[in-house]
Amino acid sequence: MAQVNNKHHQELEIKPRHMDFPFGSLKSMKFFDNNIYKSAFVAQLSATFPVGEAEFLNSVRNLRKEVKNEKLLKQMRGFIGQEGHHSHQHDQINKELDRLGYDTNSIHLKLKAIIDKKVKKMSHKFRLAYTVSAEHFTAIMAEHALRDEHFLDGMEAPMKDLLYWHAVEEIEHKSVAFDVYMECFGDIKFLHRVMKFLIVMLHIRMGSYTLNMAFNSPHWKSWPEFKGFMSWMFGKGGMWRSLRRPYRAFYRENFHPWESGGFDLIEVWDKQYARPEQNRANPEYVPSVAINT
Ligand SMILES: [Fe+2]
Ligand SMILES: [Fe+2]
Incomplete structure (x- = not known):
């Protein structure tokens, strides 16, 4: 089993951090590096989170009666709490993105219709396998964001x-x-097939949503910005190239998400990026309304 800094990974306590971000102070449609394409990529990603992550937590919640491992059950509750809070926070910032000129709501409604009409009719096994695949992809993107200190420069x-x-x-x-999938189903071949399906869907959706959002903005014609986006995404040291290896690891025999480590990145966030004044549990917490005024 995977170890986390000599600790079994299921010893890791998963608890939502209740944050309060000053989203009202977001100023520009080109909030990321003054680049409409990079900004549209992040905006479309954010647009998919509220309904996407609600589906992830439901697909895990569906299996809560099948799981017997108490530590895993506790982590499932933490997972559901964290994803629920992510949905809520992205919902808040999406309203601000729409105020700036994006249309996150149409992506939200499209995705919601797909989930309500199609995904919810699929088996628990498929829904969880899709979540496992998406979670791997999200985690390797997250690891890249925290390892490459320049990744979000200019945001x-x-x-x-x-x-x-x-x-x-x-x-x-x-x-x-x-871990829930392995305890309840353990069908690796099926999981790999679902991951391949997810990758195709992800490319189609992320590509079309990003271009749509950029083209529907008044800023879309800038060629240097498009080149900047392509280099950030596909260039040397760009996100896509960096994700290739951790993505492929998913198909290796006996793969486990913690084999690539990442526990150190939780500390990196605590030391470098966390702002205590935005964490409701911290004595230094300042309500975001007060920050905005
Ligand atoms: Fe999330
Ligand atoms: Fe997640």
């Missing part, structure tokens, strides 16, 4: 803080859906 603070916080919790709970 406005409210979105940056939100993404770093989301990233650290994705790393923290990255094995929960996988």
Whole structure:
């Protein structure tokens, strides 16, 4: 079994951090590096989170009566709490993105219709396998964001803080859906097939949503910005190249999400990116309304 800093990974306590970000202070449609394409990529990602993560937590919750391992059950509750809170926070920032000129709501409604009409009719096994695959993809993106200190350079603070916080919790709970799947089904071949399906869907959806959002903004014609986006995404040291190896690891025999480590990144967030004044549990917490005024 995977070890986390000499500790069994199921010893890791998973608890939502209740944050309050000053989303109202988001200023520009080009909130990421003054680049409409990079900003649209992040905006479409954020648009998919409220309904997408609600499905992830439901697919795990569906299996709560089948799981006998008490530690895993506890982690499942933490997973559900964290994903629920992520949904809520992205819902809040999506309203601000729409205020700036995006249309996150149409992506939200499209995805909701797919989940309500199709996904909810699928088996618990398929829904959980899809969540496991998506969780792996989210976790490797999160690890990349926290390892490459320049990845989010030029992003406005409210979105940056939100993404770093989301990233650290994705790393923290990255094995929960996988462990539930292994305990309840253990069908690796099926899981691999679902991952391949997810990758195709992800490319189609992320690509079309990003281009749509950028083209529907008044800023879309800038060629240098498009080149900047392509290099950030596909260039040397860019996200796609960096994700290739951890993505492939998923298909290795005896793969486990914690084999790549990542526990150190939770500390990186605590030391470098966490803002105590935005954490409701911290004595230094300041309500975001007060920050905005
Ligand atoms: Fe999440
Ligand atoms: Fe997650």
